[in-house]
Amino acid sequence: MTIALNSPVVPKLSKLTRYLEQINESGHFTNFGPLHHELTRRLEAYLGVKNLLLISNGTLALQVVYKTLGITSAITTPFSFVATTSSLLWQGIDTQFCDIDRNTYNLSPEKVREAIKRDPKVNGIIATHVYGNPCDVEEFSRLASNNNVKVVYDAAHAFGIKVGDKSVLNYGDASILSFHATKVFHTIEGGAIVFKRKEDYEKAKQLINFAICKGEVTDVGINAKLNEYQCAVGLTVLDDIDEILTHRADLFALYKECLNDIVELPKWHSSANTNGAYFPICLGSEAELSRVAEELSKRNIQYRPYFKPSLDSVFSDVKADILDISRDISNRVLCLPLHYNLSRADVIEVSAAVKRGMSCPVQ
Numbered sequence: 001m002t003i004a005l006n007s008p009v010v011p012k013l014s015k016l017t018r019y020l021e022q023i024n025e026s027g028h029f030t031n032f033g034p035l036h037h038e039l040t041r042r043l044e045a046y047l048g049v050k051n052l053l054l055i056s057n058g059t060l061a062l063q064v065v066y067k068t069l070g071i072t073s074a075i076t077t078p079f080s081f082v083a084t085t086s087s088l089l090w091q092g093i094d095t096q097f098c099d100i101d102r103n104t105y106n107l108s109p110e111k112v113r114e115a116i117k118r119d120p121k122v123n124g125i126i127a128t129h130v131y132g133n134p135c136d137v138e139e140f141s142r143l144a145s146n147n148n149v150k151v152v153y154d155a156a157h158a159f160g161i162k163v164g165d166k167s168v169l170n171y172g173d174a175s176i177l178s179f180h181a182t183k184v185f186h187t188i189e190g191g192a193i194v195f196k197r198k199e200d201y202e203k204a205k206q207l208i209n210f211a212i213c214k215g216e217v218t219d220v221g222i223n224a225k226l227n228e229y230q231c232a233v234g235l236t237v238l239d240d241i242d243e244i245l246t247h248r249a250d251l252f253a254l255y256k257e258c259l260n261d262i263v264e265l266p267k268w269h270s271s272a273n274t275n276g277a278y279f280p281i282c283l284g285s286e287a288e289l290s291r292v293a294e295e296l297s298k299r300n301i302q303y304r305p306y307f308k309p310s311l312d313s314v315f316s317d318v319k320a321d322i323l324d325i326s327r328d329i330s331n332r333v334l335c336l337p338l339h340y341n342l343s344r345a346d347v348i349e350v351s352a353a354v355k356r357g358m359s360c361p362v363q
């Protein structure tokens with residue numbers, strides 16, 4: 001039996017069918033229909049946010065944010081999923097990489113501060129809450145107001161994460177979420193933007209509908225709307241979200257209990273909860289990672305070196321500061337299976353395989 005790295009939450013058919021019947025009867029399939037409205041309101045209430053705009057995927061959400069906020073020159077992290085950077089390049093934005101923090105693996109505010117000093121053209125910071133672990137949001141807020149730059153968080157992994165009692169999505173000028181099937185909450189494909197300001201939300205809402213306003217094209221827009229069938233999936237999954245988050249956070253805690261003392265884990269924000277989106281471990285060396293990977297493969301346990309490679313090696317034309325930490329962590333990190341369909345027994349089995357891999361004699 002394989003232990004899968006990830007496995008999507010399957011929407012309950014009985015509930016989903018009722019929504020689909022409702023859509024078919026109304027004939028309202030897309031363009032901000034009733035289920036779109038219902039999902040928006042329910043997500044805003046659940047997450048504790050305002051100005052949430054549903055988008056057809058997380059990558060387009062990033063692109064729409066950059067255009068809405070007028071970002072033309074950005075600093076970003078090389079330690080993220082490819083879309084964080086490719087969305088910037090697709091928009092033709094002047095992009096540069098800064099290194100990450102050695103403990104949290106999130107973009108380093110200190111490195112960003114130095115880079116802004118060197119390049120006053122920079123008007124955007126794009127930082128990822130890696131694995132759902134909040135960035136140093138207070139420090140980025142200070143940096144933004146002292147330097148007149150916008151902050152965008154790629155919060156694709158951070159569904160349900162709070163700093164203290166405030167949603168992490170309330171920091172920065174905007175945050176994006178991904179609702180891809182592999183995420184904690186999903187609409188198969190999908191995403192959202194949470195804007196700080198109502199006027200940015202209004203502007204983006206037009207942009208994602210071809211920039212049409214009262215029948216007139218007012219700007220260069222795009223089509224990034226989420227359709228009613230996908231909203232039906234979202235509403236169905238959302239009914240079970242507390243159970244999903246509790247189960248994932250429980251597995252995360254169990255992994256931590258099993259592995260905390262023997263492998264390095266990213267240092268979690270001291271005031272934040274966990275959502276069990278991923279369980280990354282950082283091994284002592286590439287050789288040790290290979291031994292652990294071999295042991296996992298032998299037992300049909302899936303894993304993923306995530307994020308590898310550091311994105312500066314994918315986009316070698318992008319300006320880059322010294323990125324020693326991102327490169328080093330990328331070569332030593334891997335994510336273990338973690339999903340709603342995983343059991344506590346699976347976590348114990350995976351952890352035992354990791355331990356065996358680590359104690360294998362060096363060849």
Ligand SMILES: Cc1ncc(COP(=O)(O)O)c(C=O)c1O
Pocket residue numbers: 057058059060080081083084128154156157177178179180190191
């Ligand atoms: C950090 C990060 N940013 C952006 C995305 C892109 O989201 P989507 O797949 O919804 O386009 C992902 C998706 O995996 C991601 O992990």
